[in-house]
Amino acid sequence: MNAAAADQIFVTLKHWALVHTPASLQVLVSILLTIIPIIVIFPAIFALSVLLERKGLGRMQNRYGPNRVGPFGILQPIADALKSLTKEDIVPRSADHVVHYLAPLVLVGAAFLGYAVLPIGRNMVAANLDAGVLFFFAIGAATELAVFMAGWSSRNKYSLLGAMRAIAQMVSYEIPLILSSVAVVMMSGTLSTTSIVERQAHYTATLAHWNVFTPWGLAGFFLFMISGMAETNRSPFDLPEGESEIIAGYFIEYSGFKFALFFLAEYLEIFSISGLGITLFLGGWSSPFSFFAWIPSWIWFFTKLFTFILFFIWVRGTLPRLRMDQLMNFAWKFMLPMALIVILSAGIWRFLPAQSAEMAVVRWLVCAVIIAVPYVVLARALEQGKRIEKRTYRYAE
């Protein structure tokens, strides 16, 4: 009973607050009580993850990272925020002022809207839409519009190049992103994020029925996360802001608070795409083992989210930026076929019988082979003609 109370503490609090408000204001208060925590908590996680990122990247490069503002540099996000708030906001004279002004707002707005359908705990979802996954991807596509608004309105060749790169990349990676989640939608038989999580929150011999524990779910999860990284312009897919070639990409002409908004939107998108990955493949707010089910559901969600954030930082500290042709080849020659194979494997999984334990193992192996063989073939094809040899120099050495 106590564990259940802790699990539902925020839901109970909201009900309590609604009971004590006049009936005429109840709808408004209910909406505000749903939206404000999202608007407060996720930017707070953004501040925390920026600090973690700077410290973590520093350690990966054998540096200290920020350690001057406050003890161990923990007040660095506050200093960063004050800096961006007080900086001068410069708008190029020949920019399209209205669009230039609107682009960061549209981007942040779209980034926040994605959280509407993320179940961050049991009974904790802002809008339980029947087509939640579809809504999420539709909103995700709106960020492309905002990126191109920013790139186009700045009237700068670098920002335009960055925006075009961003569009090419986002459009290419949206296909494997959506196709890999189609497998989950197929198996769950619903587009509602809440139902998808609830279907995964069952246990067989203490282990949860997460999609990631199936071969198609595992492959789909990897495809989803790789495309998610590309979709949110996260390193190593941060070509739209390649410093060495196009300086900062589509937000080159933004300064001060507008730049901070772009920065915020980028991280919000990372969190929301991670949140959707958690929802679709990692059982959302459910615990992996039944004996951990007493831990409140929202703690599970945020633990998983932070694991994702740390993994993203780790990847950023490891991988160099891709080249544009590598990016496109990878999207169309590897990710897309693999996503289709995953859908095939999920379909086969659905129709193979699994009444007994042996049959379940056979089903697991068959589906794994269906994914592993094309993986090897496609990987060979992708690496063909790109054998890494010792480089010989004509004049050096």
Add this chain to the structure above:
Amino acid sequence: MLGEGIIQGLLETARNFFGSYVEKDRLTTVQFPEERRPLPEASRNFPFLLYDGTDPDAGLRCVSCQICEKECPPRCIHIEKSKDKKPDFVGKMQAYPAVFDIDVSVCMSCQICVEVCPFDAIRMDTEFELSTTDRFGSLLYTKRELAKSNEYYRKIHPTEAAECDARRAKDVEDTKAKAAAAAAAAAAKAAQAKDPAAAPPPASSASTNGAAAPARSEVKENQ
């Protein structure tokens, strides 16, 4: 196989990440204001004026010959010569700078002033934390701000300072020897004038004889 290299790379960064908490030598960063590395002896940035002894006004080596002022490529030195004179380290009467200003915002740290100074009076400093809130007044260094003791010079550039000190000690000795020789010659001359019959010099002055001999010819040449 595709993905193998990524895993290797991830392991490498993980090793760096955890290693930086365990092995202290991995972190090469010097935490600057608290931790400082000793500057290399050859480091230099802006010129300063040397003085001997404890009084920067009395001991200032500069004789305001204004060679550095003329040679300075960006023209950052301003000197005004004094009307009166005072004895320098060998006792010779020399002028001194009434005003000696260096605009360090103009100085390009070329060290030409040091190269041309015949009096070992100007040297390069190693002090680099020079930031100030007043860029006009505070970056124009006056004579008093520029004057630094020879002990300070020995501390920042020991090798160079030792050479310089040896040279100056030799100058002092030469001058003293010269003065002694001149005095001996004058004494001998006086003695000769007094008593022309005493041709062989007294036995007590035999040791100074060698030094006196060239001095005498010098005196003759001067005459």
